[in-house]
Amino acid sequence: MERTEKETTYQETRRVQKGDFAAAGQISASYKNMLKRLGVDSKVVRRLAIASYEAEINLAIHTLGGSMTIIVYPDHIFLVVEDTGPGIADIALAMQEGYSTAPEEVRMLGFGAGMGLPNMKRCSDTFEITSELGSGTTIRMGFNLLN
Amino acid sequence: MKVSQIAQILRAEVRCGEENLDLDISYAVASDMMSDVLVCNDADRLLITGLCTVHTVLTAQILDLRAVVFVRSKRPTPEMIEVAQQNGIAILCTDMSMYNACGELYKHGMKGRARPDGTD
Ligand SMILES: Nc1ncnc2c1ncn2[C@@H]1O[C@H](COP(=O)(O)OP(=O)(O)OP(=O)(O)O)[C@@H](O)[C@H]1O
Ligand SMILES: [Mg+2]
Numbered sequence: 001m002e003r004t005e006k007e008t009t010y011q012e013t014r015r016v017q018k019g020d021f022a023a024a025g026q027i028s029a030s031y032k033n034m035l036k037r038l039g040v041d042s043k044v045v046r047r048l049a050i051a052s053y054e055a056e057i058n059l060a061i062h063t064l065g066g067s068m069t070i071i072v073y074p075d076h077i078f079l080v081v082e083d084t085g086p087g088i089a090d091i092a093l094a095m096q097e098g099y100s101t102a103p104e105e106v107r108m109l110g111f112g113a114g115m116g117l118p119n120m121k122r123c124s125d126t127f128e129i130t131s132e133l134g135s136g137t138t139i140r141m142g143f144n145l146l147n
Numbered sequence: 148m149k150v151s152q153i154a155q156i157l158r159a160e161v162r163c164g165e166e167n168l169d170l171d172i173s174y175a176v177a178s179d180m181m182s183d184v185l186v187c188n189d190a191d192r193l194l195i196t197g198l199c200t201v202h203t204v205l206t207a208q209i210l211d212l213r214a215v216v217f218v219r220s221k222r223p224t225p226e227m228i229e230v231a232q233q234n235g236i237a238i239l240c241t242d243m244s245m246y247n248a249c250g251e252l253y254k255h256g257m258k259g260r261a262r263p264d265g266t267d
Contacts, residue, residue: 022201025202029209032208049209050188050209054185109200109202110180110198111180113180113183114182115182116182122263
């Protein structure tokens with residue numbers, strides 16, 4: 001269904017820099033506050049925040065940098081996570097629990113268990129991932145606001 | 148189990164979030180891997196961890212957790228305390244090891260919850 005701009009309650013795009021683990025999570029935390037203020041059901045807010053946090057950390061640790069866009073409609077929310085590379089060679093493998101190429105220093109910081117992508121899929125109502133080696137990865141997640 | 152009881156059992160110092168001492172928490176999750184903690188979205192959990200970073204507190208915030216226990220004499224930074232305070236998260240610090248802290252809480256009836264389907 002085509003959506004007009006009028007229906008959009010809120011939209012924002014923010015950048016995540018390559019390797020900026022220290023700041024990773026701030027965008028997701030801000031989504032959480034914003035959605036709570038909008039009165040979104042706390043369980044939906046939590047699922048979205050988890051998926052967003054996983055995606056944001058991935059941008060910092062696995063990519064050359066990218067962006068996160070949140071679009072809030074009256075009945076659903078879209079989260080679009082894009083990066084400029086390196087891309088994922090085997091998406092099916094990356095989606096498996098426990099598969100991770102995260103370096104030791106990331107594991108020392110509590111991440112890199114290979115749980116993030118499957119967790120994003122579990123937390124969202126719709127999940128799409130496309131990737132091309134050399135050009136980057138795009139993840140689109142949808143969250144329903146009315147059941 | 149009330150947060151105050153958790154603090155007592157673990158002989159823990161409450162660094163912030165005294166307002167949560169009367170809250171009841173039903174389950175616990177223990178890990179140094181935040182990736183593993185994030186797999187379950189049940190907010191009614193106590194996080195027990197040896198990972199003392201700002202991402203530990205951020206993970207608790209994302210999951211709506213009300214209390215975090217740092218084991219083995221880890222010292223949260225002022226920044227971590229501030230983030231915890233802003234988000235209504237109690238921070239408890241104990242000298243106990245992860246193993247003993249978990250064992251003590253388990254002995255007192257606290258059950259684990261770590262899987263997405265809500266089992267332990
Ligand atoms: N945006 C991305 N670009 C390139 N590779 C990626 C991207 N996202 C994930 N990957 C690859 O897929 C693997 C699995 O990702 P996933 O998020 O499931 O686990 P992780 O980030 O390694 O660990 P965790 O999420 O548990 O902290 C990563 O280790 C990495 O090799
Ligand atoms: Mg990940």
